[in-house]
């Protein structure tokens with residue numbers, strides 16, 4: 001059997017609570033299906049800072065580089081508000097993305113039929129929704145230099161972040177979006193702000209050229225990112241694949257999350273380029289949500305985003321398509337039966353905590 005080495009980085013807040021449900025599933029899959037997953041654990045975020053003063057240690061970084069896939073929970077929280085910027089919890093996640101060269105973040109927003117009523121939008125707007133946001137993850141304003149606060153010496157300071165994109169970065173992320181569109185409804189909408197940003201002008205040019213050169217069979221539209229946000233809540237079903245930069249992708253995917261009922265529902269896969277020799281790609285699977293300090297420790301977090309991120313891991317890192325389909329079907333089925341965590345609770349349904357939701361999905365997976 002091919003190697004199946006997983007590194008689990010549960011992180012802070014609700015990260016460990018959600019990860020516990022995936023760990024349970026992995027143990028059961030090994031026992032019942034002989035899947036042979038080998039798991040290691042590591043520290044990232046605030047808990048890593050508490051242990052050794054860094055948001056991720058070099059040793060855990062090395063484990064991530066050696067793993068076939070990394071499962072990531074969430075990082076951050078008010079406890080670490082005052083730690084130096086360079087070692088804040090979020091820096092651990094940014095280092096993982098950058099050092100592993102995980103340039104493509106796939107954020108599917110699917111509205112499960114049972115949850116159409118949980119969205120803040122009207123059911124007819126979200127019923128049957130199935131869109132995929134492809135977010136560039138290793139460039140743009142998250143990483144551009146200079147990035148600093150300078151003292152202007154007149155009682156004023158200046159905060160600077162830099163949005164930078166090179167041609168190759170736009171080419172490779174748009175290539176991912178076009179390839180994925182071919183497996184779906186064959187439509188891509190590219191979002192930038194070319195009306196105010198030079199990087200937006202280049203983004204638009206390169207996406208257009210990449211389309212013309214290699215993907216002219218795919219339907220391509222361009223939309224300004226602010227209008228895209230509006231269209232996402234006006235009529236989200238107009239979209240198939242959205243490709244956008246790091247910051248717009250971060251914001252638009254949080255918006256898309258609410259179409260599906262809750263941030264606790266949205267999984268994601270962060271992928272690198274396939275290795276030229278082996279075809280294997282570095283990968284990290286992370287829910288879109290953060291550490292949710294407001295509900296951490298209460299046992300009420302929705303574990304579905306984390307469990308669905310593991311389904312993406314089965315699909316993209318291990319080609320275990322049957323198991324991935326089964327896991328996604330188990331989530332849908334548990335929702336159909338009326339189980340709800342607090343964030344997606346509605347009248348007439350049964351409210352359960354994190355563990356009970358995880359147990360129900362695991363039981364359904366093996367049923």
Ligand SMILES: NC(=O)C1=CN([C@@H]2O[C@H](COP(=O)(O)OP(=O)(O)OC[C@H]3O[C@@H](n4cnc5c(N)ncnc54)[C@H](O)[C@@H]3O)[C@@H](O)[C@H]2O)C=CC1
Pocket residue numbers: 014073074075076077078090093262263264265286287288289290291292293294295300301302303305343
């Ligand atoms: N990937 C990561 O590790 C991310 C970390 N963060 C960090 O997380 C911390 C909190 O950030 P927030 O802005 O509050 O974003 P958040 O995503 O942690 O929470 C936003 C809201 O959604 C709810 N929520 C999120 N996930 C949920 C789940 N699984 N089940 C039920 N409800 C859920 C929370 O209770 C909260 O009301 C910050 O330190 C932030 O930097 C934020 C986003 C991503």
Ligand SMILES: CC(C)CC(=O)C(=O)O
Pocket residue numbers: 090093094250288
């Ligand atoms: C570094 C993260 C905390 C930024 C974020 O919100 C995300 O990537 O979803």
Ligand SMILES: [Mg+2]
Pocket residue numbers: 250251254288
């Ligand atoms: Mg975010």
